[in-house]
Amino acid sequence: MKRILEYKPDIMPGNIASAYFLEGKYDEFFAIIEKHPRILNLSAEDLPAARRAFEGGGRQGFMDWLTEHQEEQL
Numbered sequence: 001m002k003r004i005l006e007y008k009p010d011i012m013p014g015n016i017a018s019a020y021f022l023e024g025k026y027d028e029f030f031a032i033i034e035k036h037p038r039i040l041n042l043s044a045e046d047l048p049a050a051r052r053a054f055e056g057g058g059r060q061g062f063m064d065w066l067t068e069h070q071e072e073q074l
Contacts, residue, residue, distance in 0.1 A: 014039045026054065041070060
């Protein structure tokens, strides 16, 4: 997947972002999310709140925030 991103950096790299998150590579995960927030149905304006949720509560804090955010969007 990394090779694909090297050749096609404009694609939506949702799979690699998920892999980074599951592997605990959060800096890499957020780097992709910041370039492609639509992967998680976020906007650029949502990113600071997403980052704060992670910094305040780690992986679980981020997931709780994301769940709440997506429920609000519905």
